[in-house]
Amino acid sequence: MEPCHWQLPDDLTEFLRDAEDFLRSRPALHTVTLTVSEALRTRGPYAHGAEPPRFGVLRGADGPVRATLLHTPPRPLQLTPLDPEDAAALAARLAEARLRVPGVWAERDTAAAFATAWQRRTGATAEQSERQRLHRLAELTPPDRTPPGRARVADAADRELLARWYTEFAADTGGRILQDPLQWADSRLAHGGATLWETPDGTPVSLAGQLPESAGQIRVAPVYTPAALRGHGYAARSPPR
Structure with missing residues (x-):
């Protein structure tokens, strides 16, 4: 895939116009991007940091959105799942735009693929700093004991x-x-x-x-x-x- 398929919208309105349906199609998987986008929409562009946010949308050859990027400095890039080719295309696009990449938050294979591509493209080194897990609540079970209060x-x-x-x-x-x-x-x-x-x-x-x-x-x-x-x-x- 050519780097030009990654688009970097200038503002939140443009980003959501292109990506919101894609994000809402799998809300549990995309919950972080949805939540942060909502905070930016309701509290302003600096709701999550001192620098303006950055956005990215990946479109396939036939037009539909396949993945997104949301970056609220100084936090790492937030990526939806990517295959290695799409991760390499994103690394190339960001390098061409001379954008700083402090890190990446994504599911494990996507994070590894992007880190490898970014290292190949820029010479930067990468290491895993943390692992997180998102749990889905299926049924709420009251605890056996209730403390006073x-x-x-x-x-x-x-x-x-x-x-x-x-x-x-x-x-x-x-x-x-x-x-x-x-x-x-x-x-x-x-x-x-x-x-x-x-x-x-x-x-x-x-x-x-x-x-x-x-x-x-x-x-x-x-x-x-x-x-x-x-x-x-x-x-x-x-x-x-």
């Missing part, structure tokens, strides 16, 4: 707590902090996307976050209990609303 939706008074727990969650899981913690807290508070479990005296002890609904999908993330408070069943009892 109650669940409540976090409000503005919890802003500093949410920011601190966001930082601690990243440290405990070996993740990277790619967003200002207070901005992250604000984004969750804006749509009621953080549920806290609090003890009978009103002390928050656990967090379950959720992202806004997109194409019928809602992602639960993060779920966090500080280390000293784990083992009491708090997280199991603080589901998102």
Whole structure:
């Protein structure tokens, strides 16, 4: 496939005009791209970083969209599944456009294919920094035991707590902090996307976050209990609303 089949739209409206039907055709597989696109649409082009986002659409010879690229610096590129030939074409297209590639988030074979093609094209080296898994909730089973307390939706008074727990969650899981913690807290508070479990005296002890609904999908993330408070069943009892 020739590199010219990868198009790099200038803005979100153009990207979604071309790619939204493709993304919504498999919403579970494309949930991250859908969610980030929705955040950019509702909160503006800098919702996920200090630099403007970048977009890519791959079309086959007969016209339909086959894959997409979404990049919100400083995060890695977010790619839908690609075969090695399409990954090589993307590497060539990005190199020709002189775009910086800090990393890539994709399913394993796609990430490996792009990294190989990018290394061949630019001489850069690549290494795996993390692996993630997306779980689908089939049936909700209530926990066997219920700790004392109650669940409540976090409000503005919890802003500093949410920011601190966001930082601690990243440290405990070996993740990277790619967003200002207070901005992250604000984004969750804006749509009621953080549920806290609090003890009978009103002390928050656990967090379950959720992202806004997109194409019928809602992602639960993060779920966090500080280390000293784990083992009491708090997280199991603080589901998102």
